Amino acid sequence: MRIGIDVGGTNTDAVLMDGDSVLADAKVTTTPDVTDGIVRAVQDLRGRRDFDPAAVTGVMLGTTHFINAIVEARDLAPTAAVRLGLPATQSLPPLVEWPENLVNAIGGHTYMCHGGHEYDGRVISKLVPAELHRIADELTANEVRSVAVTSVFSLVNAEFELEVAEILTERVPGLRVSLSHEVGRTGLLERENATVINAALGELAERICDGMVETLGAIGLHAPLYLSQNDGTLMGVDYARQYPVMTFASGPTNSMRGAAYLSGVDDCAVVDVGGTTTDVGILHRGFPREASTEVSVGGIRTNFRMPDVLSFGIGGGSVVRQSGGEVEVGPDSVGYRLRDEALVFGGKTLTATDLVVAAGRAQIGDPGLVASLDGGLVTAGLSHVTDRITGTVDRMRTSRAPVPVVLVGGGSVLLPEELPVASSVLRPEQFAVANAVGAAIAQISGDVDRIFAIQPGQRDAALDTAKQEATDRALIAGAGPGTVEIVEVEEIPLAYLPGNATRIRVKAVGDLARDASAPSTAAPFRGAR
Template identity: 40%
Template structure:
């Protein structure tokens, strides 16, 4: 025989199984020869040895030489981060190779305070990094590097994370600095960010820091896994499960332990899929997996592929945002050990969220304890349960029928609520129950077409570990000069390369299938594409021992040892969830200036991206920058348009400010002083100092541009509550100043990339040509610049600006967060529409799943189409985009030519169903559940033919598109007018 062992080491229990992979089609045994569930030990290696011994005691006839591999899933690493365990985490020295960039967004800016206090050991911002076209921002300065290395040595730090701008594309600078550090500090552990994650500077940096912080503990634990297996007489490789349901060698996992962070939930879902794969009623169907433990219940959606649905665009671990792929799992405080209270029989029963956890065998009533748990109440009405622990007589007739019924209904209601959130359509879905506490789940649930509890459900996580597959992934940015290889042929090459990786890792090449694939163009860089391919394949059991070897010999292969938890200092973090939004009032000072708070910034972050209509760039880096300023005492002032005259002399110098460039670049090349340097250059050229600023466009990250220059530590100048678009458009000339004014020119204007390059466009024939000049300059300046156009007068602002656009973004963001606080996610579309002006101003156009995305590059812009299939029907919506969404066409079937139901200048926003937050066009991907909302545009876009020509479908080269207004524009109510002093 050729056998497999799967072990899942959880915080409460360690589950293990022994499986014969050749007998997995058996209807009852599923190839499971033995299984065991035991309490997790303080010394993880002791627990693994005990688990292995237990398996062999059940089948003494099995020879240990027949074991092909031991696969282990563990939550130890992620728990160390979530629990802020100082004993398992170490301080990290973080070195950014960024030149002048990213300095406005300090490292650890979005870490919870308590975790930051534990992990932040040293921060250095150095020369280095690259632009997207491959040129270096600054060369590595070895003297500068050595200066930082000396400081790291003085502090005694042994973990270093290196993050170079665009290092996933050009690795040289991270490799060069790593070599210098290794020579100076031989025993240091170095994490190079390009080995951990892809494009997205802050998210990759966060992942690299967490990986570095957990590295020594992970190596110790993984080494102890190998040692425990070896001590039990098994001569086979040890594999670890990853977040995506695949496995890697223990050697690879010891270098990138972060890849295993969410393997516990994934193992349960993969195990459920394996246990039910012979059920014809579940084949080719998505199913909901409910994993009930002692303390919590995790719920995820298992796709027809047998792999979990992944989180949308970013994942969070311990409050830290990363661009690491993780399964979309919702958790609630419900488990077998959850405490039930009914102190007064006239009061309603309360369930949890606290639990007796792994002390259930001592503290529950059924086991002779004094804590009433959900298990106790379950056993009280279900004496025939196939789960047997404790003494059922202790709960028999212990509880009133009212208490039993209320507990059952409460458990049912909690589960039905979370199942409803995970469903992808109104149609009921099958529900698979796994986990040791799943006996508490009723056999009938609203939203479930059927409830299945497969055999061996209590150890599904260990089975999922044992039967995991192997993956191969390619992520790269590649220049494909014209006349060489086509992107389609290069994509095929990437697929073969990914299969090579999977085969090298131990997969059967012929079994590999592509589960993720994309090739997206990089704006402003000719013939440059970002490729992503992921394949998975069955394990080649005949090649396991040669494919997986634990190479790290730097750590003794002895017991993992007992590690006493040392929880870090509890520090209260700001959380929007702790703010009573119904009572929150923004601060308006005696001068009628709106003083921006951290709460306001949270609203802006969400609202500006929704107004971005798919474009404008993600606000997240700008949000972190401005939040950092506010937390450090900066003052940001917003004024109402009607108060402009109080701040100007004569007609005034009122400057619209904007960033210009590729959204792909913006998430990697973080801001420097582009806007400040462009403002200075223009002021020096014209001799005019700015009186006021305002964002050229409100959509996305552009909505924060006024704050970037107006903050008290920058230029200390107020920002006007207005913009020149009321949304986001892809070009500078698609602004209301062009639509409403006959005498306005963008020139003189200024452009800066904040790396010693500032340009003045002194005079130019028209604003379209100004745009073209800026775009041409972009290619040479790193494809991301700050742009300051010719200042407007007070009269011009009154004539053309979209009033109260910052107020509108604020109101939209408040509506989304309030819906989350009140658990009213299902009514998010109507809440957002109410914030925009009510049903007369907008409507929900469709709710569905993204089933296809196509992108191409043309003249520096990303053109494409996204296809969305409506929930509960076969209707489909196609949305073409040019950075921003252009129109929505609905088709009832393949033969239907379709009807355009909304188009520019109306605002078309795609909103994620689960969060209510906007999905930008760069983040469109298969499987996302979204709402499509349409809003009426500012009247400036529809009042004249000239305006419509600038902002309508023909401006995007879509001719013959009939414009059907989605609603009637309602001017947003000014926040200052509502909450400020009344005259």
Template identity: 70%
Template sequence: MRIGIDVGGTNTDAVLLDGRQVLAAVKTSTTQDVTSGIVAAIDGLQAQRAFDPAQVRAVMIGTTHFINALVEARRLAPTAAVRLSLPAGASLPPMVDWPARLVDAISGRSYLCHGGHEFDGRHIAELDEAELRKAADEMGRAGVRSVAISSVFSPVNAEFETRAAEVIAAELPEVAISLSHEIGRIGLLERENATIINAALRELAAHIVDGLATSVSGAGITAPLYLSQNDGTLMDVDFARRYPVATFASGPTNSMRGAAVLSGVDTCAVVDVGGTTSDVGVLGNGFPREATTDVSVAGIRTNFRMPDVLSIGIGGGSRVRGGTGDVTVGPDSVGYELTAKALVFGGDTLTATDIAVAAGRAEIGDPSRVAHLDRELVRAALDRIAADAAESVDRMRTSAEPLPVVAVGGGSILLPDTLAGVGGVHRPEHYAVANAIGAAIAQIGGEVDRVYAIEPGRRDAVVDEAKQEALDRAIAAGASPSSVDIVDFDEVPIPYLPGNATRIRAKAVGDLQLGD
């Protein structure tokens, strides 16, 4: 058996699976400290379908802890950014495009040092270790607890980042260090930003992961704990401590993976309607389509791996305002206070959930409390939700070919059975907890994303080498060797680099290998 848990802004969902059979499913309110909500969710599963904790072989959790900490600018570690670029790359210092409140929240300090590579692999300048030691001394006196190291074109050659980390670690052994070539892609400022975010979250990551592990073990479960990544795969707790940014947008990803499993449709658009927002994404071969452009996170441009998701402010907790002719739904929401503020629960705020109950689409709370609502207002609100959802799906399509639509999430009761211009909507069994199911059935992945210099006649050998490395990484991360396969492969020549330079990205995925 496995337990899958997904922590959203409004609800914490949990499922107990035996293979792919759903034995129990619960939806509880997300608590302010989140971990107590996880405990309540596990208790809810036990109450619904009693199970022996010793029979649980793995627990998978998708969490919003880290993205929330960044958005809310709290619990972030004092962080320094070290850029290896001098004498080039000095015109735009680290964090130049960050919101001031986030720079203040991490007590952001930056250091420009010699080093880095040209696009063809030549050194911009040699690494100055004395310069790095001086910077480390200043960091120590300033109370820096986490360091982000970025070097120009480090995805081509990471030698300077690796050596700089060794120098700084020798001077500041207690400081956490994040390296940009392990996190972002080509594009210095965006890669550097992603690395600084990761560094600022490292301290919190250790605390949160320990808290999640305590929550699970407190329920008597001794099985290994995994966290969901934003590409639909899992990472173990040690990886999560080092790379907390990998959890960003894992919620929508879990929902999309769950939608594919529940509906049996692995190439489709998925509309996940939660309590606060609706996330629209596209699945290809059962995995989310990745964003190909820079992604803004809390107002910061980044280029690390993220799913291509369009979010709109419509969910079960969305506030409904206006009259029949000018009704609006969202974008603000009562969030986890839904059970206190919605009309059907005795509150005084008209929400999308109240509209669904008034329309007879849901039996939640006390329907008599919304019996007075104007029928035209109810219809207008539902039409507005349907129109916004249809527009979002249309924006995510990349061709005129028909794309099946699968609706999941507790709020998907707000959607009609057909979307104008899009077609029929599939709403599979257990749709309300698709996100937790997506977490529970997630697999283990390994990825290679690197620039290779391909000599004449060696293209096939280089491709095979990249694919094999991706397979090996998946197996090393815990995938069953017999189940691992390449699920995504890109090969893009880079004409401005010499030596037939080609960016190759290979992604391998396999089933989680669990001990008996």
């Protein structure tokens, strides 16, 4: 058996699964300290279907802890950004265009040093040890505990990043180091930004992961803990300590994976309506379509893998207003206070949930408390929700042809059984906890995103190299031997670079190893624990 948990802004959902079967599900209100909500969700599961904690082989958790820390600029470690590339890259220094509050939150320590490579592996300039020794001394003096190292074209050759990490950790005991070739993708500034974010979250990741393991252990769950990644797969808790940035957007991803699993449809649009927001994405072969451009996180441009999802402020807790004959729903929401503030629960705030109950589409709270709502207001409000979501699905599809649409999330009761852009509308059983199901059934992945200088007749060899590297990463991360398969291969010729330069992206996915009591990490751990 395994337990899947997903922490949302309004509700924390949990499911108990045995093989392909959902034995029990629970939905509780998210608490300000989300750990309390997780404990309540697990206890609720046991109340619905008692189970032996020793029989649980894994706990899979999707959490918003880390992206919230960036958005709110809190709980971030003093972090330095070290870039290797001089005499190139001087015109745009590290942390350029970062919001001032985030720069202040991490201390704003930036350094530019010699090093880096060209796209074909040629050295731009050699490392200068004296520069690194000076940086190490300044890190110690300023009590900087984390550092992000980014070298030009490190995805082609990472030797300088590895060497710098070794030098700095030798001179600054306990220093945490994040390397850009392990975090981001092609694009210097965006990869550097993603690496700095990852480094700044390192201490928080340590506390959160340790706290989660301790909390689950206190209620009798000693099974391995896995965290959901933003590509729809899992990572072990040790991996999460190193790469907390990979949890960003794991909530929508879990919902999409759960939608595919529950509906049996692998290629479709997924609409996940929660209590605060709606997320719309596209599934391809059962996995979320990835964003092809840089993604803004807290006002910072990044380029690590993220699902191509459009989110906006409409959910079950969205506040409804009427002004001048116009009805607006959201973007503000009562969130986890829904059971205190919505009319159907005796509150005083008109929410989208009140509209759907008044329309007779759902049995939530006390329908008598909204029986007197104006019918025109109810119809206009629900039409506003439908039009907004339909328009977003229309933006996400790649052709004019109608697409299957799968509705999940507790707030999806806001939508009718037919949508203009949909060839079919499916609302599977357990739709309200699809995000927790997605976490529970997630697999292990390994991915590669590199630039190859492909010589004539060597294309197949380059592809084989990338596929093998992705497969090896999945196995190291905890996938079972014999279960790994390549699910995505993308070749992008880079015409602006000489030498038949080609960007190759490969993703490998496998089932969680049945005998894995504690998954290993995909890269050696650097820094203090």
